Each structure stands twice: as structure tokens, then as C-alpha cells.
Amino acid sequence: MIHQTSFVAVAIFAAFVLGVLALSFWLGRKGQSASGYYAAHGQIHWFVNGIAFAGDYLSAASFLGICGMIAFSGYDGFLYSIGFLAGWIVALFVIAEPIKALGKFTFADALDSRFNSRGIKLAVAISTLVVSVFYLIPQMVGAGSLIKPLLGLPHEAGVILVGVTVTLIVVTAGMVSTTWVQFIKGSLLVFFCGVLTVLILGRGLAVNAGRSGDENLSPQVKTVKPDGTVLVDGVPQSKDHDLRPVGTIRRLPERFGDAQSTGPLGPLAYLSALEDSTIVTWSGKKHVDADGSHTTYSPVEKRGSDLLKPGGYFKGLTTGKLADRLDFASLMLALFCGTASLPHILIRYYTVKDAAAARKSTVVGIAAIGVFYVLTLFLGLGAMTSGGLDPTDTNMAAPLLAKSFSDTLFAVISAIAFTTVLGTVSGLIMAGSGAVAHDLVENVFGVQMNDHEKIRVGKLAAVGLGIVAMALGILFRNFNVSFLVGWAFNIAASANLPALVMLLFWPRTTRQGIIAAVTVGMMASLAWILLSADTFEKVYGLPREMALTPFSQPGLVTIPLGFLVLVVVSLLTPPPTALPTSRR
Amino acid sequence: MASDHDPRQSGDGTAASPVGLALFWVYVALYGGFMALVLVRPDLLSLRPFGGVNLAIVSGMGLIAAAFGLAVVYMILRAGR
Numbered sequence: 001m002i003h004q005t006s007f008v009a010v011a012i013f014a015a016f017v018l019g020v021l022a023l024s025f026w027l028g029r030k031g032q033s034a035s036g037y038y039a040a041h042g043q044i045h046w047f048v049n050g051i052a053f054a055g056d057y058l059s060a061a062s063f064l065g066i067c068g069m070i071a072f073s074g075y076d077g078f079l080y081s082i083g084f085l086a087g088w089i090v091a092l093f094v095i096a097e098p099i100k101a102l103g104k105f106t107f108a109d110a111l112d113s114r115f116n117s118r119g120i121k122l123a124v125a126i127s128t129l130v131v132s133v134f135y136l137i138p139q140m141v142g143a144g145s146l147i148k149p150l151l152g153l154p155h156e157a158g159v160i161l162v163g164v165t166v167t168l169i170v171v172t173a174g175m176v177s178t179t180w181v182q183f184i185k186g187s188l189l190v191f192f193c194g195v196l197t198v199l200i201l202g203r204g205l206a207v208n209a210g211r212s213g214d215e216n217l218s219p220q221v222k223t224v225k226p227d228g229t230v231l232v233d234g235v236p237q238s239k240d241h242d243l244r245p246v247g248t249i250r251r252l253p254e255r256f257g258d259a260q261s262t263g264p265l266g267p268l269a270y271l272s273a274l275e276d277s278t279i280v281t282w283s284g285k286k287h288v289d290a291d292g293s294h295t296t297y298s299p300v301e302k303r304g305s306d307l308l309k310p311g312g313y314f315k316g317l318t319t320g321k322l323a324d325r326l327d328f329a330s331l332m333l334a335l336f337c338g339t340a341s342l343p344h345i346l347i348r349y350y351t352v353k354d355a356a357a358a359r360k361s362t363v364v365g366i367a368a369i370g371v372f373y374v375l376t377l378f379l380g381l382g383a384m385t386s387g388g389l390d391p392t393d394t395n396m397a398a399p400l401l402a403k404s405f406s407d408t409l410f411a412v413i414s415a416i417a418f419t420t421v422l423g424t425v426s427g428l429i430m431a432g433s434g435a436v437a438h439d440l441v442e443n444v445f446g447v448q449m450n451d452h453e454k455i456r457v458g459k460l461a462a463v464g465l466g467i468v469a470m471a472l473g474i475l476f477r478n479f480n481v482s483f484l485v486g487w488a489f490n491i492a493a494s495a496n497l498p499a500l501v502m503l504l505f506w507p508r509t510t511r512q513g514i515i516a517a518v519t520v521g522m523m524a525s526l527a528w529i530l531l532s533a534d535t536f537e538k539v540y541g542l543p544r545e546m547a548l549t550p551f552s553q554p555g556l557v558t559i560p561l562g563f564l565v566l567v568v569v570s571l572l573t574p575p576p577t578a579l580p581t582s583r584r
Numbered sequence: 585m586a587s588d589h590d591p592r593q594s595g596d597g598t599a600a601s602p603v604g605l606a607l608f609w610v611y612v613a614l615y616g617g618f619m620a621l622v623l624v625r626p627d628l629l630s631l632r633p634f635g636g637v638n639l640a641i642v643s644g645m646g647l648i649a650a651a652f653g654l655a656v657v658y659m660i661l662r663a664g665r
Contacts, residue, residue, distance in 0.1 A: 075640055079622070082644050085651055086615050092655055093608035094600050272636030309640050310626045317626050325623050332619050359662060363655045370648045377641070504600060 001243050001390045003149030009411035013150055016415040017165055020181055020422060027180065028173030034454040037174035038105040038434050039350040046357040048183050050364020053348055055182030057084075057339070057365070058189055058372055059135075059424040060142025060395075061485035063417055066373075067401070068394030070380020071247065072281065074307030076314050077380055081373035083332050087339025087489075088369065090497075092362040095340040097355040098504050105350060106434040107343045108443070111499055111518075114576065115511040118444050123518040125439035127495040128343040130522055132432040133468060134491055135342070136425060138484035140473020143421045145395040150414045159473035162418070166425040167466035170433065171459040175351055178426040185423035188416050190368050193375040196398075196413065199405050200382035204262035205273055208248050210387030210404060215248045215280060217299045222392060225292040243297070245400070247389035250301055251278040267378070274381055275304040281384065282391045297391040307384070327551035331486050334555030338489030341496035344424075344431035429465045436461035479538065487529055490555045495522035498562030506570075513570030521562030528554030603661050607654045614650055618643055 035041050044052070062084060069077030103110035108124035140159045147158025169177050208215050220243050223231040230237040237243075253276035256262055262273055279302055286295040311317040316324015339345060349358045383389060383401035390396045399417060403410035437458035441447050449457065476484065498521060499514045529535055532554075533547035600608075621628060621643070629640035 075644075078641075078644055082615075082618070082647050085648050086611070089608060089611045089615075089651055089654070092658065093604035093611075097604075098600055268635050268637050271641055275632070275636065275638060305630060305638065308638055309630045310622050317622060329619065329623055336615060356662075356665065360659065363659045366652055366655045370652045374645060374648055377644075 001245070001392060002237065002239050003152070003390075004239070005150070005152035008408055009150050009414060012408075012411045013415045013418060016419055017161075017422075020184070020419065021165065021168055023180060023184075024169045024172040024177035027177045032174065032451075032455055034105075034438075034451045034458075036176060037455045037458055038430075038438060039347070040175040040179055042351060042353050044179055044351040046352055046361040047364055048179065049348060049352050049357070049361035051186040051368055052179045052182040052351075053186075053345070053361060053365030054190065054368035054372065055184070055186030055423040056344060056348060056427040057369060057424075058186065058420065059485065060139045060417070060421050062372070062376070063189065063193075063420050064142045064145065064395040064398055065138065065485065066376045067380045067383055067398040068396070069313055070377065071383035071389060071397035071401075072283070072394050073313035074281075074384070075309055076312050078377050079310065079314070079332070080335070081376050083335030084339070085366070085370055085373050086336050088362065088366045090337065090340040091345070092359070092366065094504070095346070095500065096349060096358045096362045099346055099500075100349045100352070100355045100358040103346075103350055105347070105438050106431070107346045107496065108435065108439040110346070111503060111514055114503070115514070117511045117515070119515045120511060120518075121439045121443045123515045123522075124496075124499075125435040125444065127491075127518050127522045128435035128439070129432055130526065131341075131343055131488055131492045131495065132428045132435075132465070133472065135344070135485065135488035136428050136465075136469040137472045137476045138479070138488075139421050139425045139428070140469050141476050141479055141484065142395060143418065143425075144473055144477055145393060146399065146414055146418050146421070149396065149399065150411070150418070155477050156474050159470050162421050162425060163466045163470035163473070166422055166429055166469075167463055169422065169426045170429045170462040170466075174455070174458070175347075175430055178430050179348075179351060181419075181426055182423040185416075185419045186368060189420055190372050190375075192413060192416050193372060193379060196382070196402060196405075196409075197375050197378045199409075200378050200401075201267060201270055202264045203405075204265045204270070205249055205252060205277060205385060206261040207250065207252060208260075208387065209385060210245070211248065215246070215250075215299075215387070216244060217280065219296050219298045220244060220391065222295045222297070223292050243391060245388045246280070246282040246297070246299070246391050247384050248280050248387045249277050249385050250280050253277055270378070271308070271381075274385070275308050277304045277385075278302070279304055279307060279385060281307070282389070284391060295392070323551045326556060327553050330490075330551060330553035330556035333559060334486065334490040334493045334553060337493035337497045337555065337559055341492040341500065342488070343435070343492075343496070344427040347431050347434060348427075425469065429462050429469070432465045433458045433462040436464075486553065490529065490553055490558070491522060491525045493555055494525035494558035494562050495519075497559065498566050502563065502566050502570075506567075508570055508575060509566065510570040510573045510576050512573040513566040516569040517562045517566035520565045521558055524561055525554040525558040528558060601662060601665075604658055607658050611651065611654055614647060618647055 066077045099110050102113040108121045112120040143162035144155035144158040147153050280299045282297050284295045284297045314328045383397040386404040388400045388404040399414045402413035499517045502509045531548040532552035533544035534552040536542045536547045537544045632638045
């Protein structure tokens with residue numbers, strides 16, 4: 001769909017970006033040490049760090065992806081919310097305090113704390129970069145999705161704008177500016193999602209919302225010709241001839257009689273009324289021929305009770321196909337195990353002063369993130385019935401929900417969504433920059449650097465990662481961001497969690513065991529993803545049947561494989577000897 | 585073969601606390617139970633035992649609330665450490 005650009009949207013967006021950049025330059029005006037650049041001197045207050053956790057973690061996948069998935073597929077998007085939050089239990093109860101005690105700047109510091117091994121640093125640095133890059137892709141795709149309706153610019157412009165802004169944030173003041181950007185973003189995101197939810201409940205449910213009559217239920221066809229021309233129902237797309245916005249309620253529950261609107265509802269009454277309503281949802285089917293690609297968007301009337309149970313997106317839950325069920329189980333395992341294995345989350349533990357602060361900041365993070373994920377259900381369902389969905393772009397559901405209330409709210413929510421991307425991407429680039437400068441250049445290649453040089457190399461690495469992120473954001477533009485982020489969780493959980501958990505709980509863990517577990521976990525999960533049906537279909541454009549793996553999500557196989565490899569290799573190699581305290 | 589260090593006994597803050605591990609297993613049971621239900625008997629989640637809201641939503645919200653509740657319990661039990 002072609003979206004109108006508004007001056008208010010441009011002004012709010014510009015104010016957000018300029019404000020964030022001004023803050024970064026202000027924080028970066030003082031001279032820096034490596035400890036300041038990579039870990040904010042370990043002086044961030046636990047409450048600020050807790051909200052910054054939310055700002056770091058609540059990515060484009062959480063905000064744009066989950067809302068879009070709920071809006072188009074119902075309850076299954078909420079399963080992502082449940083899985084994403086559950087992962088914080090691992091972080092709080094198992095990882096938080098030990099990782100603070102073991103590490104200094106990077107995740108590799110923690111895994112290598114008892115061994116002083118170049119091999120561990122190399123393996124973990126590579127795994128950090130791979131996970132960060134896979135996590136960067138959905139963030140950049142989200143940025144590209146937002147820029148079109150917000151500023152009327154192409155997808156590529158959004159990706160480049162985020163890439164440049166984030167690189168500037170990171171190179172100005174490193175972890176200090178990254179922390180404050182994440183704190184502001186986390187606060188704004190939770191607050192404005194709360195505001196949106198209040199508005200949704202205040203509006204209640206209405207038949208054919210946003211329309212004067214019944215929704216036009218004839219299918220819509222979008223054609224992209226080989227020369228790039230876009231047709232809608234056979235006529236060139238323009239502002240006057242475009243796809244119709246979709247997503248309405250057809251019938252309210254009988255208890256509302258002939259009323260066309262429920263009026264304001266409480267949270268439980270809203271969910272209950274939606275369950276008893278009939279809703280029109282739209283899905284697209286694509287086929288390609290010599291005339292280009294043709295996507296037909298068709299409406300389906302569904303009962304609310306069917307949309308509010310599992311199986312709308314994860315079809316295997318209702319069809320009973322074993323491979324599909326294993327795919328789902330694998331994803332949920334990866335979400336549970338992946339959070340505490342994400343390098344950009346783990347390095348936040350180095351920004352507070354001690355283990356108690358690490359613990360308290362995690363609890364604050366869980367509170368903020370938990371509230372947000374509860375709100376995603378209302379945001380997604382509100383978008384589903386708002387009458388304003390773009391059938392071509394699931395990632396736009398939340399901003400377009402805001403637009404159904406007012407253009408100003410749309411501008412604010414889009415700007416916050418954009419800041420959401422900035423906060424998470426800056427954390428990822430910080431993690432990658434530390435892996436390159438601190439782990440690879442300094443510790444693996446043995447380049448002796450003073451503080452100033454360490455920071456300079458870190459900043460150069462940040463610029464390089466920013467460029468990589470921009471290129472990938474353009475390449476993967478047509479993916480749902482929640483789907484993409486599932487890959488990052490799988491790789492992180494497979495490569496990092498077995499080594500970290502076994503280091504903490506099994507004294508027989510050896511240096512070789514950790515290197516093998518990280519390497520095998522990373523390579524196996526990567527290979528599995530590249531050979532999976534989802535990748536064959538959505539990346540290579542090949543039939544799903546050609547895929548070489550039985551299901552797409554690798555975690556169910558590759559996480560246990562990481563543990564197994566670590567145990568076997570550790571038992572086959574000499575037991576570890578303690579390092580002198582000074583080297584820990 | 586015994587090693588010369590045991591991180592669980594180190595007392596240097598590099599080990600997870602027993603209280604934390606107990607609470608972790610409580611949550612694993614809740615999360616695992618919910619996922620087992622989704623995988624094996626998703627039809628049960630359509631039941632509406634509480635005020636017209638189905639079990640899928642109630643249990644999902646409950647898992648999120650349980651995570652926060654356990655986190656608060658942990659913070660209280662570990663206060664001052």
C-alpha cells in the first residue's frame with residue numbers, strides 16, 4: 001500500500017533521531033577509557049540498567065513482528081511473547097550473577113575466565129558476531145518497513161538511516177550512550193503501548209471499523225511486473241487506486257443485540273467479546289509467472305474463538321503433522337534458552353557494579369518486559385479489528401493501529417518503533433564491536449593496544465558492522481521480523497548456552513570442551529537453518545520439499561548436541577587446572 | 585577424575601544460588617507443562633473456565649505473571665546478598 005507522508009510524522013521522527021544523536025554526542029564529549037566505552041565503567045544504576053534491558057531486548061521483532069503476527073494470525077503471535085519472556089527466567093536464576101562475577105567486557109571474557117585460552121576467545125568471538133548479525137537482520141528489516149509510511153522513502157532509505165544513526169550512537173560514547181538510548185526507548189515503548197492499549201479498550205469493538213458500510217470482501221491482487229511496475233487488480237498502483245486496508249469485525253456477539261459497537265470494555269470483557277465475534281482476516285497467496293509475481297489477498301470469516309487459540313500461524317498444531325509439532329517445540333525451546341545466550345544482553349551485566357545490581361536490574365527488566373508482552377496481545381487484536389491493516393506488510397500492524405486513532409499517534413508510535421530499532425541495533429553493534437576489538441584483535445591476535453587504540457579499533461569495528469547490517473536489511477526485506485529473530489535465538493542457544501551452563505555447573509568442563517561445544521553448536525544450527533524448508537522457500541525460492549532437514553527450527557537437535565559435544569570432548573581431554581586468582 | 589576447582593562451591597559469586605535454581609525448576613515445570621498442552625492437547629486451551637476468557641489466554645498471561653512473581657520472590661529471598 002502507498003501511505004501518505006505527514007509533516008507531523010516527519011517532525012516527530014526528526015526530533016527523536018536528533019534528540020538521540022544529541023544525547024550521544026553530549027555523553028561522548030568527555031575523554032573515554034576502554035572500560036567506559038565497552039562497559040560504561042560498571043557504574044550504571046540497576047534500575048536504569050533494568051529498563052535498558054527492556055530497551056535492548058524489546059526489538060523490532062517484539063513490537064512490530066509480534067503485533068503483526070497476532071493481527072494476521074491470532075493467538076500464535078502471543079506464544080512468541082510467552083517464549084521471549086520465559087527466557088529471562090534462565091537469565092535471572094542461572095546466569096545473571098555468575099556472568100557478572102566472571103566477565104569484564106564481553107561474553108568471551110566470561111567463558112574464558114577459568115582457562116585463558118585463545119581458542120575459546122576465537123570461537124566465542126565468531127559466535128558473537130554470527131548471532132549479532134542474524135539478530136541485526138530483523139531489526140534492519142523493521143526499520144525499512146517503517147520508513148515507507150513514515151517518510152515516504154523507500155525501504156533502503158530506512159535501513160541506511162538506521163545504520164548511520166546507530167553507528168554514530170555507538171562511536172560517540174559506546175556503552176554509555178547505548179545504555180541511555182535503550183533506557184529512553186524502553187520507557188517510551190512500554191508507556192506508549194500502555195496508552196495504545198487504553199485507547200483500544202476505550203474504543204471497544206465495532207462492526208466494520210473505519211468504514212461507512214460493509215467491508216468490500218472481494219479479493220485483491222497485487223502484481224509486480226518484471227520491470228518493477230506495480231499493478232493493483234490489473235491497474236497501475238497509485239494513491240487513488242491502491243489495495244484496500246483490511247481487518248474488520250463482521251458480527252458482534254449476540255449479547256450486544258443490534259449494536260454496531262460495544263463501547264468501552266475492560267481487558268477481560270474485551271477478550272471475551274472478541275472470542276464471541278466474527279472477524280474477517282486476510283491472507284495472501286503468491287504465484288510467479290512470465291508476467292511477474294502475483295499475490296492474491298483473500299478474506300476469510302473466522303470466529304474469534306478460533307483466532308484466540310493456538311494453530312493460526314503454527315498450522316502443525318492443529319493438523320497433527322509430527323514434523324510441524326517438532327518445529328514448534330524447537331522454536332519454543334530456542335526462545336527459552338536463547339535469551340540468556342544473546343551476547344548483546346549478556347554484556348549489559350558488565351555495566352552494573354556488582355552481582356546484586358545484576359540481579360535487581362534483571363527483575364526490573366522482567367517487570368518492564370512482562371508488562372509489554374501482555375500489552376502486545378491487546379495491540380495485535382486491536383490491529384486485527386481496526387480496519388486499517390496493510391495486507392502486504394504484517395510488520396506495519398502496530399503503527400497502522402495507531403493511525404486508526406489519529407495521525408499524530410501514528411507519527412509518535414512510528415517514531416518510537418524506529419527508536420526501538422535504534423536501541424536494539426546499538427546494543428548488537430556494541431556486542432559485535434567488543435567481539436572484534438577486545439576478543440579478536442587484542443586477545444586472539446595478540447595486538448597490544450593502549451586504551452585509546454582499543455576504543456579506536458572498537459569504533460572501526462562498529463562502522464564495519466553497521467555497513468554489514470545495512471546490506472542484510474536490504475537483502476531480507478520481505479521477511480516477518482519475528483520469524484527472522486527466531487533464527488538468532490536458535491543459533492545463540494545452540495552455540496552459547498551449553499558452554500555457559502556447563503562452565504557454571506560441571507567442574508569437569510575443559511577448554512577443548514567449550515571450544516567444541518561453541519563451534520559445533522553454531523555450525524550445526526547454521527547449517528540446519530540453511531538447509532531447512534523455510535530457507536529453501538523464502539530465501540532460495542525453491543520448493544519446500546527439496547529441504548534436507550525434517551523441520552526448520554534447529555534448537556531441539558542442536559542445543560542438546562552442544563551439551564553432548566561438550567561432555568564428550570571434556571571427558572576425552574585432560575581435566576582443567578585452576579588459574580591463579582590474578583588471571584581470573 | 586576430580587578437578588581442582590568446583591564452581592558450585594567457589595563462593596566467589598560465580599555460581600548460581602540454590603534458591604535461584606529451585607525457582608528455575610518451578611518455572612521450567614510451568615513452561616514445559618504449558619508447551620506440552622499446546623503440543624498434545626491444544627483443544628483443551630479453547631475451554632473457557634474463567635469469565636469468558638479461554639484457557640490459552642489465561643495460561644499465557646499466567647506464565648508471564650508467574651515469571652514476575654518468581655522474580656520478586658527471588659529478590660526478596662536474596663535481599664542483602
